[in-house]
Amino acid sequence: MINKMEYSWVEIDLSALVHNLNEVRRVVAPKVEICAVVKADAYGHGAEKIAETLADNGVSKFAVANLKEGKQLRQAGIPGSIILLQPSFPEEAQEIIDFHLTPTVLTLDFAKKLDQISKKRNKSYPVHIKVDTGMGRLGVSLDSFWEFVEKIKNLKNLKIEGVFSHFAKAHSDNDFSEKQLRLFKNLIKGSENKGIHIPCRHMANSAGILNYPDSHFNLVRPGVILYGLYPDDAKEYPKKISLKPVMSLKSRIIFAKEVKAGCGLSYNHTYHLTKKAVIATLPIGYSHGYSRVLSNKTEIIFRGKKYPQTGTICMDSLLVNLGKAEPERGEEVVLMGRQGRAIITAEEIAKKSGTINYEITCRFGMNAEKEYI
Numbered sequence: 579m580i581n582k583m584e585y586s587w588v589e590i591d592l593s594a595l596v597h598n599l600n601e602v603r604r605v606v607a608p609k610v611e612i613c614a615v616v617k618a619d620a621y622g623h624g625a626e627k628i629a630e631t632l633a634d635n636g637v638s639k640f641a642v643a644n645l646k647e648g649k650q651l652r653q654a655g656i657p658g659s660i661i662l663l664q665p666s667f668p669e670e671a672q673e674i675i676d677f678h679l680t681p682t683v684l685t686l687d688f689a690k691k692l693d694q695i696s697k698k699r700n701k702s703y704p705v706h707i708k709v710d711t712g713m714g715r716l717g718v719s720l721d722s723f724w725e726f727v728e729k730i731k732n733l734k735n736l737k738i739e740g741v742f743s744h745f746a747k748a749h750s751d752n753d754f755s756e757k758q759l760r761l762f763k764n765l766i767k768g769s770e771n772k773g774i775h776i777p778c779r780h781m782a783n784s785a786g787i788l789n790y791p792d793s794h795f796n797l798v799r800p801g802v803i804l805y806g807l808y809p810d811d812a813k814e815y816p817k818k819i820s821l822k823p824v825m826s827l828k829s830r831i832i833f834a835k836e837v838k839a840g841c842g843l844s845y846n847h848t849y850h851l852t853k854k855a856v857i858a859t860l861p862i863g864y865s866h867g868y869s870r871v872l873s874n875k876t877e878i879i880f881r882g883k884k885y886p887q888t889g890t891i892c893m894d895s896l897l898v899n900l901g902k903a904e905p906e907r908g909e910e911v912v913l914m915g916r917q918g919r920a921i922i923t924a925e926e927i928a929k930k931s932g933t934i935n936y937e938i939t940c941r942f943g944m945n946a947e948k949e950y951i
C-alpha cells in the first residue's frame with residue numbers, strides 16, 4: 579500500500595499485466611513457452627512483484643541481464659528458470675550455481691570455471707549459447723559458432739540447454755529480420771545434422787512475436803508487450819494483439835495559488851501567463867525521471883481533464899496551469915495513464931522526450947515508490 583503521504587508514485591496494474599500475458603499466449607502456439615523478460619527491474623515496474631505475479635499465472639521462465647538481477651529474484655523466492663542474457667565473469671560462476679541461474683556462455687574462461695565448479699555436483703549444469711546473426715552486439719559470431727560449441731561440449735559438466743539469437747530490426751526491417759531468422763534456422767538444422775540436439779531455441783522479442791510467427795521456435799522472450807506497450811506504436815502488426823499499459827505515473831498537488839497575468843514562471847521564466855491563473859506545484863521533477871526536456875511540452879490530468887505543464891521542470895517539482903480550477907491540497911493528478919476520459923500514454927511522453935516508450939517506464943520506475951493494484 580502506498581503511504582498516503584507519498585508525493586509521487588507509479589501505479590502498477592497487475593491485472594493489466596496478466597491480461598497482456600494472456601494476449602501473448604493467444605498469439606503463440608500452445609507448445610511455445612514464455613520466458614518473461616524482467617531485466618532492468620522489469621522495465622521499471624518492479625521485478626520482484628512482476629515476476630511473482632507472472633509465476634502465479636504459470637510462467638516458469640524469466641530472463642534478466644545479469645547475476646545481480648537474477649540473485650534478487652531468487653532471494654524474493656521466484657521459482658523456475660532464470661536466464662542471464664548477458665555474459666558473466668568467471669568470478670561470478672560460483673554464485674550463479676548457488677542461485678540456480680542459467681547463464682549465457684560466450685567465453686571459454688567463464689565456461690571452464692563453471693564446468694570446474696559444477697563438477698562437484700553430480701549433475702551437468704545447463705547453459706545457453708547466444709549467436710550473433712546480425713545484431714552486432716552480444717553473441718558468438720556465426721563463423722566461430724561450431725568451434726565454440728565443440729569446446730563447450732568437451733566440458734563434461736555443462737550441458738547446452740539452449741541456443742538463441744536476437745533481432746536487430748524486428749520492428750522495422752523485414753528483409754533484414756528474415757535474413758537473421760534464416761541464419762538462425764540454418765544453424766539449428768546444422769546442429770541437428772551434426773547430432774547435437776539443443777532442446778531450447780529462442781529468438782523472438784516482442785516485435786519478433788508480433789511480426790514473425792516463424793521465429794517463435796519453442797520459446798519466446800517478450801518484454802515490452804507484457805508491460806502493455808507496443809515495440810513500435812506506429813506499426814500495424816500481422817499478429818493482432820490488444821495490450822493494456824501496466825504503469826501509470828501519479829502525483830498530488832502540494833501547493834497552489836493564483837498568479838497574475840504577465841508573470842513569468844519557474845527558472846528562466848520560459849513561460850509567461852497571458853491571463854491570471856491558478857498555478858499548482860507538483861512534487862515531481864527530473865530527479866524522478868520526468869525529464870527537463872519536457873518543459874512546457876506536456877500535460878497533466880486533473881479531475882479527468884488535461885492541463886498544460888508550464889515553465890521549466892525543476893529537480894523535484896514542476897508547475898501546472900489549472901486556469902480557473904480550485905484544487906484541494908493533496909489532490910491526485912496523473913502524469914501518465916488515465917483519469918476519467920483523459921489519457922496520456924508513454925508513447926506521447928517518449929516522443930516529446932526524443933526517446934522510446936521503453937525508456938520512459940524505466941526512468942519513471944527507477945526511484946519511484948510503487949503501488950500495486
Ligand SMILES: *Cc1c(COP(=O)(O)O)cnc(C)c1O
Nearest residue numbers: 615663744783784799800801802
Ligand atoms: C530486452 C530483451 C528482450 C525483450 O525485448 P522486448 O522488445 O522488450 O520484447 C528479448 N531478448 C533479449 C536478448 C533482450 O535483451
